[in-house]
Amino acid sequence: MSGQEKAAQETIGESLSGRDTAKVLHWLLAAALLALFVVCLWLFWDIWAARNDLQAFLRQRALPPAGVSGPLLADMKDLYRQEITLNLVLASLILVMGVLLGGYVSHWVRLSGRMKDIQNIDRYILQSITRGVVTVDERRRITSCNRAFGEILGLSASLCSGRSFSSVFPEESPFRRMVEWALQSPGNMDAEDEIVYTTPEGEEKPLRLTTCALRNEKGRLIGVILLVKDLTPIKALEERLRRQERLAAIGHLTRRILHEVRNPLSAMDLNLQLLQERLEVLGFHDPKAERYLRVVFSELHRLDKVVGDTHHSVTPPPVHLRPVVLQDVLTQVAEGLRASFEKDGHRLVLDLWPEPLEITADSDRLKEVLINLLLNAQDAVAGRTGRVILRCRLEERTNRVVVEVEDNGAGIPWENLSKIFDPFFTTRRRGTGLGLSVVHNIVKQHGGEIHVSSWVNEGTLFAVHLPGPLSSEMPSH
Incomplete structure (x- = not known):
């Protein structure tokens, strides 16, 4: 404990x-x-x-x-x-x-x-106390309940106090099982368990439940304390550490592979060009051969792009930070992609903060982030009446700006959410799995964070948090 x-x-x-x-x-x-x-x-x-x-x-x-x-x-x-x-x-x-x-x-x-x-x-x-605390007497009646308990479980703490514990939690509930064990077990032993709890809004939370026997000065049992700890931040930190370990291993392996692949690619490209020039000198003109050469050149350039993206994902180039107005960057990106969205029958909605948000950023790399996220959103709404929102706002409490890309597409399955920023992870047939990895690195270089929330068949929300105006959180480059 x-x-x-x-x-x-x-x-x-x-x-x-x-x-x-x-x-x-x-x-x-x-x-x-x-x-x-x-x-x-x-x-x-x-x-x-x-x-x-x-x-x-x-x-x-x-x-x-x-x-x-x-x-x-x-x-x-x-x-x-x-x-x-x-x-x-x-x-x-x-x-x-x-x-x-x-x-x-x-x-x-x-x-x-x-x-x-x-x-x-x-x-x-x-x-x-940041943990949820609820006390239950011998008659299974809730005698006290703190605010954190209600916030963690998505319940009203004021409505819980004074009520029967069974009226708040059904018989099969792990909360009720823990309290009954504490009241009825020999010696009223303390107990601890970890569960996954689903709030009334459908949000899943990993929780740690701890029960402690409550005794008076004479040692007589007068009730039970149930402590509830939200493990979401801890699990997120553990997942972040695991991801960093995976990325470190992938990065080490990728750098070795890139070193071995790039030289042959350059040699192949050079020799194909020489072959094409030699055939032209010899006067050899065969439509099929020329078509084969174009295919080889195309695939070779595509492979070279994959190698370049992979190199950027493991060793991103430095960013050049300058003062930029965030609304200007978003407007330029939206205008550049609007025609593509309208061609597919989708709406691209721009929702800007009313006051200018001047931040320190690399506008070209920031555009790369937004284009990646918007193209992913465009793919997600394929086959339906798509609506993608690009918005920005200021979080005055934290002095950070938030850029959000929200779509009403197919959503991301829960089991994939923790992997989408990993290099080479993709669910698309022709995807390389490097786009979101590059996005993650660029956001990190700006001293920011990127979060994703998704609901299957309802949509996805990517939120990019960046240091706001006059912020001292920016990394030095």
Whole structure:
């Protein structure tokens, strides 16, 4: 269990234990004050009864003249002294009771204030934890739930609190299975598991679930803490590291192959040219032979282009960064490809940020990125009424510009998403699999990132994030 998870468990456990202690103290003080009230009430009743007896006695007997002494006068003095004594005792008890009551109220006000402060601190700590945290009592009722829990699972955290756990998660849910295991297993052992969770919006997330038994000061089980960690960033980092390892291996192998292939290609090209010139000198004109030579030249040049693209993908040429207005670059690319889109019956929509976005970039290499992405989008919408959007916007929070290419094409299968930027990976019959690899390298040279989201039979969105205006993130070249 991580340090953050342990801190969450200790914080919640201490909070609940503190509340139990406060409740016990409250009831003890309340019982003591109630006992004092009963005693005072009894004494008051006793004094009231004695006073009534004295008044009845005085009404039944006439008082003796002044100066006369006797048993009656002695009894009256006795009763009077008792009444005064009891009144003093009662007044003292009432005073003591008032002091105690005032002290109790003052203490309870201070204690309530401290409890509210503790609860606010607990709530702040709980809400600031990046992991999802939910507590469930023995009756399987959700007693608390933080904001991260709702954000990770795509649920409303406010609607979860106070509800039965079974009403939020069905019986076959791994969340419910983990909680039941923690409550029913011998010794209430902690457990951990990794799952793939599908949000209500259909997004799949790798999650790590951890359950911890929640006990009070006496060690009695009072509930379970369920911690939920979103592993998406970790999995993405692992995939990025694996991809870098693959690219490093491919790059090393490719450089060796290119070195061995380029020289024969140059020799073949040179000798074909010499052969063509020799045939012309000899006056040899055969249509079939000339057609064969054109095919060989064409395929040789295509192979040379593949070799050049491969070289650029593993050893990209340096970029020449200059201030450019992003909207101008997008407009030039869109106007150059619009006729091709319209010829195929597709729409190319340009959606530009209203204010000029001046960034530092190599405009030619940036155009290469956009042309690659737009041509891929054009292929993706083939066979349907295609609509491709080229847009740019500013993320003011991060001071980065975002260029997006969105289409309503066939989409990319989930299992291919992690491979599309790898060299030589392609699903097209005549594709080389180098276009997106080159795009990735160019974006990286600009200090940016490229992300892709795709939905089968719905479309694909490529988002290029670049350092924005006046940004200091640009790499030096």
